[in-house]
Every structure is written in structure tokens, then in C-alpha cells.
Amino acid sequence: MFHNFGPLYAFTLKSRIRSKAFVISTALTILFIFGFTNIDRILSVFEDSEQASxxxxxxxxxxxxxxxxxxxxxxxxxxxxxxxxxxxxxxxxxxxxxxxxxxxxxxxxxxxxxxxxxxxxxxxxxxxxxxxxxxxxxxxxxxxSLNEPIQLDESYLGRGGENSDELSSVSALVYAMLMLLYISIITYGQMIATEVTTEKSSRVMELIISTTHPITHMVAKISAIGTLAIFQIAIFLGFGYVSASGSELATTVIENAGNTRAVIYLLIFFLLGYLLYASLFAVLGSLVSRVEEAQQMTMPVVMLLVVAFFVAIFGLNNPDATIVTILSFVPFFAPMLMFLRVMLVDVAVWEVALSIGLLVGTISVTLWIGSKFYRGGVLFYGTNAIKQWRQILQNRQ
Incomplete structure (x- = not known):
């Protein structure tokens, strides 16, 4: 079944890495990271520190x-x-x-x-x-004595931090990681949908399908774009860490937040979230024949991710909320919400294991069901997605 997986994987990965879009987006993001991690020093350059006579x-x-x-x-x-x-x-x-x-x-x-x-x-x-x-x-x-402030010494028992400074630092880092998860999954997921639709509209898909199993093609696309995502995010995180080392504010956030644990959880939930959403983007991209329609077709998946992101933002201030706890076990919300909970509150090991298990199970089911539609979707052409759905379903019967 996985005949020609290697060549398809390598071709997709190389073409994306060599593309101008990858180079430009990487350079612009690095520039943004440099500005964000050194915002205090950049603003100080424009400040008028000289006192007026x-x-x-x-x-x-x-x-x-x-x-x-x-x-x-x-x-x-x-x-x-x-x-x-x-x-x-x-x-x-x-x-x-x-x-x-x-x-x-x-x-x-x-x-x-x-x-x-x-x-x-x-x-x-x-x-x-x-x-x-x-x-x-x-x-x-x-x-x-009357003007002397009362000193309070606060100690927190939660995982987020032992005091207000540590908790603020962890919350800031979690917010940055959530943004990275949200933007990355949308960006690379839509990249898959566009890649599949482009090949289909150019009739290249007919040549590929004649020698390669459709499931192999889908998995190769998802794996190649996923490798690209990990490579690009590693560049961003590495540059961000080096750039932040010169900023007192960013260094304090990283030191108090325990960045190693954050990166490990980020990789786990990013990979699982990416596989889940990427399979949906690939299948939906195969059901249309034009790039413009691919964006419309994937809109429900994007909206689902947007809802997960906004719930996660709400959870930053109230990570113990019932809605956050419940949705952290729902696979489509778990990549963000369970990551949020394990960073800010004490979560039992069985809860994390259950959430990851549900994610893996949902990914398996999604890939299996998606492959059925993907097999038929890449072979049907036309501008009416509804008709293609009917043709695919009739073909499956």
C-alpha cells in the first residue's frame, strides 16, 4: 500500500523548503520574533531620555x-x-x-x-x-508608619508557579505557545489542502494515482508538511530562545516558566493536533478542484479551531473551569486545552493519558474514514462540491 511513499514524501518536502513562500515567511517570522523578544530595547531607542532644561x-x-x-x-x-x-x-x-x-x-x-x-x-x-x-x-x-505598605507573601500550590511572578511568567509563555499552536495548525493544514487541490486542478493527480495508492499519497503529504512544520517551528523556537537571552523581560519569563517542559508538551500536542486537523484538511481539499473552493471547504474546520483557541484564552484566567476541563478531553479541543491545563494546574496522569489516548483514537478513525473519501475525491473533478460528495458516496456503495 505504501509503495512510492518515500519519493512522494521527499518531493513534497523539498519543493516546499525550496519555495519562495517558505523562505520569505521564515525570514519575516524571525524578524517578528526578534522584535517581540527585544521590544523593551527597541522602544528605548525611540525614547527621549534627555531631560529638558x-x-x-x-x-x-x-x-x-x-x-x-x-x-x-x-x-x-x-x-x-x-x-x-x-x-x-x-x-x-x-x-x-x-x-x-x-x-x-x-x-x-x-x-x-x-x-x-x-x-x-x-x-x-x-x-x-x-x-x-x-x-x-x-x-x-x-x-x-502610616504610609508604609503592608507586605504580603503569597504561595501557590498549583503547577503554574509558586508566586505571582512565576504564575504571570508561565501564563505569558502558555499564551505564546497557544498562539503558535493555533497559527501553525491553520497554516500547515491549509497548506495541505492547497497542495492537494493544486495537484488535482493541474491534472497531476491523475498521473500520481495511476502509480500510487491514494492513501499513500495522503499520508505522504501529511508527513512531508508535518516535517516542514517541525523544522520551521524548531528554527523559530531556537532563534527566539537565543534572541530572548539578551532581554531581561523575556529571560525572566523563560526561566520562571520551565521552558523544557513547555516545549515537550508543545511537541506532543502539536503533533497530535496537526495529524488530526491535517487529515481533515487533506480530505476536504481533495473534494474540490480549485484553490478558491478549498478555502471555503475548509472553513468549518478553521472555525472549530478558532473556537478551541478562544476557549483556551478564556482558560488562561480560569484553567480550572468546568468547561475547560470537559473540553480538554474532546479531541478537537484537547491539543490546546489539555496543554493549557498541564502547564497551569495539577492534572492527574490518567487525565493526560486519557486525553492523548482519545486523540490517537480519533486520529486513527479520521485517517481511516478520510482515506475512503480521499480515494474517491481525488478522482472526481468538477466545480460543485456537493455533486462530488454524492458521487463519492455512490462510489463507496
Whole structure:
């Protein structure tokens, strides 16, 4: 039955790897990963870190010293009128001028100076509070005690993390992995449907079927595109890991999330989810003769995957929800939801085994039933998919 499997597998894999679409999509995705993992450093390049030259017009001599102690160094006192301040700002002599009357201030600048206004407001508040404490004869240590925050030490028993920082890191990594699962299955699944439909529309399928069993052809396509998917995802994960090593934020997420366990579970559920959905995409792609119709035919499968993704997003905040637990055993939802649960909560071994067993069983049944339709679908041509379904069913009888 699997005669010519090797040549079909190798031909599909080589043609896809050498295609411009593969090279361009890989390069663009790597560029996106680099930008995402280094977003903090990229944004810092565009930030205006230079402090604007500031003038304070006030009788309070302590204000400038307070602002300098809080980190705003380019500030000095001055005796200016409002017209002189406006002229100096227009000429670039000053960046910002503040007129302070008591503890009220009016700031003039060419554009918003958020750092200056924040430090000015904090400085005025500190000086006002110090004066109130002094005039009210209140012990400063009492005020300090009242303002001291209460410290809470939280410990979580779930698998997601022992504290809020670890839980946030794991949730961030799980979200990224869910996105990878969702996008990958849709991308490579539709690639299979397009590949089958293209060969069918170009009549190449007739030559292949004359020397190769249809089931062999389907399995070869699924295996070749699956190998391509693993290869491309490995590139993305490897580059992402190296790129994230230079980012403090991304490094913290990876270290707290236990990336090795995440990658192992990702591979398991990606492979099972891919095989399940790929067989559906291959069969549906064989039932139409044009690429445009293949996208319409596969829409129900895509919508099923979209529903699974949105339930998984809901499960990020509530992984113990009953709906998430139940659907994690449904094969079409399990690749995302069981992966979510094993990463965020404690899941019994038998639950994971049952979910994987149901997935494997469903994949076997789907491939067996799908092969029956695939055998007939690749041999029928026409623009009416419904008529092709009828012809296939009649042929099976």
C-alpha cells in the first residue's frame, strides 16, 4: 500500500523548503520574533531620555534641591516673566518653565514634559507634607508608619508557579505557545489542502494515482508538511530562545516558566493536533478542484479551531473551569486545552493519558474514514462540491 511513499514524501518536502513562500515567511517570522523578544530595547531607542532644561520661578528655595534629589538634575531657579519664559522656550534657551505660587504651579513648555511635571508634583507634595507635619507637631515616624505598605507573601500550590511572578511568567509563555499552536495548525493544514487541490486542478493527480495508492499519497503529504512544520517551528523556537537571552523581560519569563517542559508538551500536542486537523484538511481539499473552493471547504474546520483557541484564552484566567476541563478531553479541543491545563494546574496522569489516548483514537478513525473519501475525491473533478460528495458516496456503495 505504501509503495512510492518515500519519493512522494521527499518531493513534497523539498519543493516546499525550496519555495519562495517558505523562505520569505521564515525570514519575516524571525524578524517578528526578534522584535517581540527585544521590544523593551527597541522602544528605548525611540525614547527621549534627555531631560529638558527647566527653570523654576518660585520663592521656595528648597524646591530645586528637592527636584534634584528626585533625579531631575537640569533644573535651576530664575526670575522671569511669562513673556520672557515664552520667548526663551521659542528660542530654545529653556525647555520648560514653571511658575510656582505656594504649592500651586503652572507649567509652560513647547510639548508635554511628563518627567518634569511628575517630579515637580512629587516635590511640591513632599514640601507641603513636611510643612503640615511641622506645624501640626506630629511625630514624623508616625506618618512614615502610616504610609508604609503592608507586605504580603503569597504561595501557590498549583503547577503554574509558586508566586505571582512565576504564575504571570508561565501564563505569558502558555499564551505564546497557544498562539503558535493555533497559527501553525491553520497554516500547515491549509497548506495541505492547497497542495492537494493544486495537484488535482493541474491534472497531476491523475498521473500520481495511476502509480500510487491514494492513501499513500495522503499520508505522504501529511508527513512531508508535518516535517516542514517541525523544522520551521524548531528554527523559530531556537532563534527566539537565543534572541530572548539578551532581554531581561523575556529571560525572566523563560526561566520562571520551565521552558523544557513547555516545549515537550508543545511537541506532543502539536503533533497530535496537526495529524488530526491535517487529515481533515487533506480530505476536504481533495473534494474540490480549485484553490478558491478549498478555502471555503475548509472553513468549518478553521472555525472549530478558532473556537478551541478562544476557549483556551478564556482558560488562561480560569484553567480550572468546568468547561475547560470537559473540553480538554474532546479531541478537537484537547491539543490546546489539555496543554493549557498541564502547564497551569495539577492534572492527574490518567487525565493526560486519557486525553492523548482519545486523540490517537480519533486520529486513527479520521485517517481511516478520510482515506475512503480521499480515494474517491481525488478522482472526481468538477466545480460543485456537493455533486462530488454524492458521487463519492455512490462510489463507496
Amino acid at each position: 527647566a527653570i523654576i520661578v518660585s520663592e521656595n528655595t528648597e524646591l530645586v534641591d528637592t527636584m534634584q534629589s528626585l533625579g531631575y538634575e537640569d533644573v535651576a531657579t530664575g526670575d522671569l516673566t511669562e513673556d520672557e519664559a515664552r520667548a526663551g522656550i521659542n528660542d530654545g534657551e529653556y525647555g520648560v518653565v514653571a511658575f510656582v505660587d505656594g504649592y500651586d504651579a503652572r507649567v509652560i513648555s513647547e510639548r508635554p514634559e511628563q518627567e518634569f511635571t511628575a517630579i515637580l508634583q512629587t516635590s511640591l507634595q513632599q514640601l507641603r507634607n513636611a510643612e503640615l507635619i511641622e506645624t501640626s507637631n506630629i511625630d514624623p515616624t508616625v506618618i512614615a
